[in-house]
Amino acid sequence: MAKSPAGKKPPSARLPVADRPPAAPARLKDVADHAGVHISTASRALDPLKERRISPDVAEKVKASARALGYQGNVIAASLRRRRSHTVGVVVPDLTNPMFPPMFRGIEDRLQQIGYSALLTNSDFNLEREWQLLDMFIKRQVDGLILATARLDDPIVRAALERGMEIVLMNRSTAGTAVPAILADEPAGIREAFDHLHDLGHRRIAHIAGPQDVSTGRTRREAFAAVAASHGLEAGPRNVVIAGQFSEEAGRRAALHLLESGFAPTGIVAANDALALGVYDALDELNLACPGDVSVTGFNDMPFVDKLKPALTSVRIPQYRMGYEAADELVARLDDPARPVARRILPPKLIIRDSTGPVRQSA
DNA sequence: ATTCTCCGGTCATCAAACCC
């Protein structure tokens, strides 16, 4: 494939540079001309990483010209050459879940430090939608992905990895494949919630588990079983009910099923706050008091659960920090793709409020 | 149908100018 010889340049059919409209945004060339330096020099002077190689006088002159012309730079053009879009795609399963805004703030704050921005999207728990989003992110040439949607076996994650995309999982992990992830120490969180109920005298403790095809649902259920066993208590079909989704409605149905069975729990460990809300609904319907008849704990401590009646006792996970660390890990991987796959585990903390109380003596 | 040009900026590289 020989290159055609360079040579004649036919007159451009497009708008000649000299005829650019006066309002057209300043280009680097304009800044260079204004400062009386070469475009290469202007480029170096405005690049923080290369500024050292330019004399202070010249650098200041170029910067002054950039200010005078209102030069903003052209990120698209730079991305084209550098093959970096300086953009990161973020997918969360449910934007209406108040847990995610703090996470996104953390992501934004970390990315902003290196001049990156994030595209936030919502999958609505829908696999087809996730394929569309992956497609869109590929077309937009994002430099990496932060996913809060991972399933234990996730075709999206596999497809993205096969394309060589940099991914960091947030809040959820996959089984098998090693993928960088930022997670809460869920077993520790479940143990705190269980022990709290146990300390209050509860012995008939049940678990509303989340979907078992995602790590948060599976891990928390397994942790519940382990803690129950360590106390010599049961964790079987009678007191562990699996909700199909992490939603209030799924929690309500699971709780009704549980409360109308023979187990008659005095304490319920819900696998997340949305499920705990559903437990509240079920208790209302059955005219049971919380915490008088049944104590309830949630997980995630999402914003506003302290405003519920009764205020929800919940396992707090550091949401902002989780987002911040996810972005931080992604940034590190963009710098060094050969970096070993890391999992960062963040400590949870039980926040005790009004939804848990001593077991009723007659119970 | 294929090739070329263009957009704006970056990069690598070499050459020239300058200073100590």
Place this chain on the structure above:
DNA sequence: GGGTTTGATGACCGGAGAAT
């Protein structure tokens, strides 16, 4: 002589649209 700064050049990125 040797190091630093600046200029010059051409390739390049991806896709649209013009030219051939």
